[in-house]
Amino acid sequence: MSSSAELHKRRAAAVARGVGSVISSYVERAGGGTLVDVDGREWVDFAAGIAVTNVGNSAPRVVAAVREQVERFTHTCFMVAPYEQYVAVCEQLAALTPGTFDKRSALFNSGAEAVENAVKVARHATGRPAVVVFDHAYHGRTNLTMAMTAKSMPYKHGFGPFAPEVYRAPMSYPLRDGGLSGVDAAVRAIEVIEKQVGASNVAAVLIEPIQGEGGFVVPAPGFLPAIAAWAREAGAVFVADEIQTGFCRTGDWFASSHEGVEPDLVATAKGMAGGLPLAGVTGRAELMDSVHPGGLGGTYGGNPIACAAALAAIETMRELDLCAAARRIESVLRPGLEELAARHPAIGEVRGRGAMLAIELVVPGASGPTGPEPDPVTTARVALACHEAGLLVLTCGTHGNVLRFLPPLVISDEHLARGLKILGSALAS
Template identity: 80%
Template sequence: MTSSDELHKRRVAAVARGVGSTISSYIAEAGGGTLTDLEGREWIDFASGIAVTNVGNAAPRVVAAVREQVEKFTHTCFMVAPYESYVSVCEQLIELTPGSFEKRAALFNSGAEAVENAVKIARHATGRQAVVVFDHAYHGRTNLTMALTAKNMPYKHRFGPFAPEVYRAPMSYPLRDGGLDGAEAARRAIDVIEKQVGAGNVAAVLIEPIQGEGGFVVPAPGFLPAIAAWTAEAGAVFIADEIQTGFCRTGQWFASSHEGLEPDLITTAKGMGGGLPIAGVVGRAELMDAVHVGGLGGTYGGNPVACAAALAAIETMRELDLAASARHIESILKPALADISDPGIAEVRGRGAMLAIELVKPGTDEPDPVRTAAVSKACHEAGLLTLTCGTYGNVLRFLPPLVISDEDLDRGVAILRAAFR
């Protein structure tokens, strides 16, 4: 059998250096809350492929649905010869997303592609161009989504010029806002938008209900509703980027529901497909239908195999009530994280199975990315797969599969405690 060392030598000779990996081991199989590498070593999975395998890796329903679809046909292109599963996935998105209004949906391949298309829809429907995003935001790696993303390294560095008519407003970041509540933080952001952009020029306001790569930042209560209300008054489109937060990850089907939001458009991907690449935009029918025929689509968007996987993943989420599972994970993991006694921990935050620890230099609010990386590396050496994030690189984030066992959660926490020590 090929070893990780042998495979790494092949990788160096074949794979572009710009594609990085968190760990040096190569995975042979995975399931539930664990991964197994080529050497047979087990890893407890607190990453879920960056919030993708919400239903677990190689989930039985997903495997069976993919196998059945592959034997029928693998591709026709929905824009050429349509098929039922694409329609079924759109129906599920319409049913599951918040909003009592009439909706439509369209399918794509990745989160970045979904965001690009949501912006296209908003611009087409409003006849405006400006798009407002927020500090610490992450929306993807394509040219437009790099412009929308806040962090330079590694996402934007030397990749410009970027798409124009993108404007950035201050985010609600309770740990670093000097005590601003949600309403005050919203007024600060709105003041920037009105002065620097002008309400009449805004096509869309795009925001993650809980920021992902930016540090799992949970805005103060009231911030999101105030921004949504201003967007409606301005005649602009409120877009919720639920690519990382969607599909039960935060304890609700979609994180927008925590504050009763009904976004005009929602972008989805990651946990939607059970590990296969699929994404969507869903929202108000009058916005989605404003685009001319042929204006939306793509060769692989809503591929039949990916649609089969998505339908099976959604069925699994319903059957196992994985939103409740996420809340259960929070009830175990969040107190355990808060119980870690370390002077560098500034905050434990998040919702459901989307939790994080922000690290600073003790006695200050100065971010400590060096120690954050060291703790994560120590976790990896002990068999716990963790990820870091944050504008300052000082946040440990935890995204276990929603089917992880309590035993694996406890084992992971034990490794994390030892890593801090």
């Protein structure tokens, strides 16, 4: 096996510079909450492939299901010659996503595709053009989803012009919006929408119940229900982007359920298929079925191998009760993070839910127009120190000053404690 250094040289000669990586080591195997590189070095995994490997990197049921499906057939294209696995995944999505109303689903390859198709459905069903998203949002890297994403660098810089009819409203961000309640923050956002867009023009209001790349921002209680209620009254489609929050990550199957919100459409991906590329849009039957036959789809959407993996992953989530596992992870990580916050004034806030937690780093004692001054420099240094000491963490946030923690839901308490110890040493250094 080549060393990481040798592989890095090969990469430089073959892989486009625009494709970045968090670490420069190359993984040889992974599982149980750790990654091991080709040189035998081990990391505690607080990234889970960006919330993808919720059931682990090689869950036994997923491995067996994939192997069996590969031996049967790898592809026919569901739009040409359909198969049961696609149907079965859609049945599971109907059962698991919030709401007891009649639902339909369509399957795709990535989160960005799911978001784009949710917009397509909403526009087709309403006959309206406008899409409302929120400050700090991240929805993908395609042209439309770049327009919907708030952060310029590295996602949008130099790639415009972007798709039109996308409008941005202020998000509920408790650390940075002057202590507004969720309801008051919703009133502020709705006022912006009504004045700058017009309720009768809005096809969809699309939001992450807990923001991902934007900084793991958890809106104040009441914000999501109020925005969803306004959307329904306005005749707009309320879309929950549950791509990072879905499939047990926050301690429930979907984060919308924590406040009893039942989205009209739900976009899913990441944790659904145990690491294989699969995404979906699930929602009210009358909305999904408003699109003419052939209007939704794609060559690889709902690939049979990915569908087999998803069915096995969902079975694993049920069998191991990974919603409870996410709550257990929070019960271990959050007290440790709060203890670190008490010792380090640079930690402005500990936030998140379940196994989707974060700390926002700020300049102690310094403030700006939106609250505590962000400290992206220290954040980058702490992340690097973690990586060098054997803990894989990710940064995020509009200002790049948030460390996010997304361990696989099958990680042990021992590895959680080891990760916290490394993080504490990195902050101290």
